[in-house]
Amino acid sequence: METVLQEFREQILTASAAGTAIRIQGGATKSWYGQLCEGEILHTCGYTGVIAYEPTELYITARAGTSLKEIDSLLAEYGQMLAFEPPHFGVAATVGGMVAAGLSGPRRATSGALRDFVLGVSSMNGRGEFLQFGGQVMKNVAGYDVSRLMAGSLGELGLLLDISLKVMPRPMHETSLAFAMSEVDALHALNLWAGQALPISASAYHAGRLTVRLSGSESALRLARAKLGGQELGDLQAFWTSLREQEHHFFTPEEGLALLRLSLPPSAPELKIRSKNLVEWGGAQRWIWTHEPLSIVRETVQKMGGHVTQFRYADQIQPVFTPLNPVQLKIHQELKRAFDPAGIFNRGCLFASA
Template identity: 90%
Template sequence: MEKVLQEFREQILAASAAGSALRIQGGASKSWYGNVCEGEILDTRAHTGVIAYEPTELYITARAGTPLLEIENLLAQHGQMLAFEPPHFGATATVGGMVAAGLSGPRRATSGALRDFVLGVSLMNGKGEFLQFGGQVMKNVAGYDVSRLMAGAMGELGLLLDISLKVMPRPVVETSLAFAMSEVDALHALNTWAGQALPMSASAYHAGRLTIRLSGSESALRLARAKLGGQELGDMQAFWTSLREQEHQFFTPEEGLALLRLSLPSSAPELKIRSKNLIEWGGAQRWIWTHEPLSAVREMVQNMGGHVTQFRYADSSQPVFTPLNPALLKIHQELKKAFDPAGIFNRGRLFASA
């Protein structure tokens, strides 16, 4: 791998000297996500392989170009998983792209976000320097955790090389329950259940139907089923995977519209706009298709304590991510400058002004 790292370093130094941009790319399964950026591709796929895996210590360390499927298959052999259920959006997804995008799947609301499972990273900065943060176990994670800063940074802060992740045991049993109810009733039920000791690991509301997933021991699921009622559907793995990978019929592209991802407090009420929507994470993540102006939707959601992302099929005339206020933008720019002085990595992928 020394040769691969040296090639990375030479490409970075050449771009830095010329002031030209680099686009960090692995399997390109999420190349559509974020603002459009230009530049020569820095391909991470040659930097691949699992470096360390200790099932009893609940961690795995892999190189950034390692296929995500390879990691998940290895964990499954030992009855373990990535508890945040990262979306793949294609068979070519890599571990580095997973961390850079910072996306989590249906289990996020109960198990935690991707960033909560990043134990340590090594990376190459815009000066071709090798940097290492965090470790391989939770006790090494202290203070200002730079490794977790890389989750969702979209590659703007540096080239991820190696990543250590916390892994978790797979549930013994899973089942799903369905309930016919209105959106108002579904949000009320989800917020009520969130305050109870229930083994709920995912939820989805769409078109008058609330579906929840229960994960845990047989006895815990039996008690939960008796308490909640509803129609039992079985494990429904294909359904939850279709949500994670956005293959559910709801995500079929709407001509001329962007798929909007709304991040809101779970207790936020029903949206007062005309839209087609799907609600996950106990009410905290809401997907919508709407003809309403993006600026109006952003203002409404901001007033509710949330923010809006043009997740897919974005209108290029509008920013993909909600613009930062001046104070936060300044922090973002200073971080970018510290890691990437010449501004060569994924220029403008998050914010056009940084």
């Protein structure tokens, strides 16, 4: 792989000297996410392979261009998984793109977010220098926070190379329960259950139906079923995968509308905006289609303690991500300059003004 790394370095140094932009690209399954950015493509798909996997130590290290499909298959052989259930959005999804996008799936509310599972990374900065942060096991935490900065950075802080992730055992048993109720009642139930010792690993509310997934031992699931009631649906793996991959019918594009992702406190009440919506993560993540102006939605959600992202089909005239306040923007700009002095990597992908 030394030849591939040298090619990366030469492309970065050439762009840095000329001040031209580079667009880092793996499987391109999430290329629509974020602000539009241009530049010469730096392909990572030639930098592949699992470097280390220790099932007993619960970690895996892989090169950024390695496909998520390969990682999932390897972990499944040993009864393990990426517990944050990252969305793929296509068979070509890579480990580097997964970390750069920073997205998590249905299990996030109970297992943690992607950034919580990043143990260490190596990367190449805008000077063509090789950097390494963190380690491979949880007890090695040197530079851990810098590794986490890469999660969700959309490639603006440098070229990800090698990534170490914590892995977890797959649940012994899973089943799903369904309840017919209003959104108000569903939010109340989810907040009530969150304070109890229940093996809930995912939740989704849409169109008058609340669905929860239970994961754990057979006895734990039996006790939870008796306590919660509802209609038992069995193992709904296809349903939860459809939510993770946004293949559920709710996510069918609405002409002229952006799919908005709302991040809110789980205890936030029902949104008082005319919209079609789906609620996940115990109420903390809400997806909506609405004809209301984005500025109105952002103001309403901000008053509720949250923020809004134009997740997909964005109106690029409006900011995709909630604009940073002056202090946050200065921190972001200084971080960008520290890792990428010439501003070549995925220029403007997060914030157009940065």
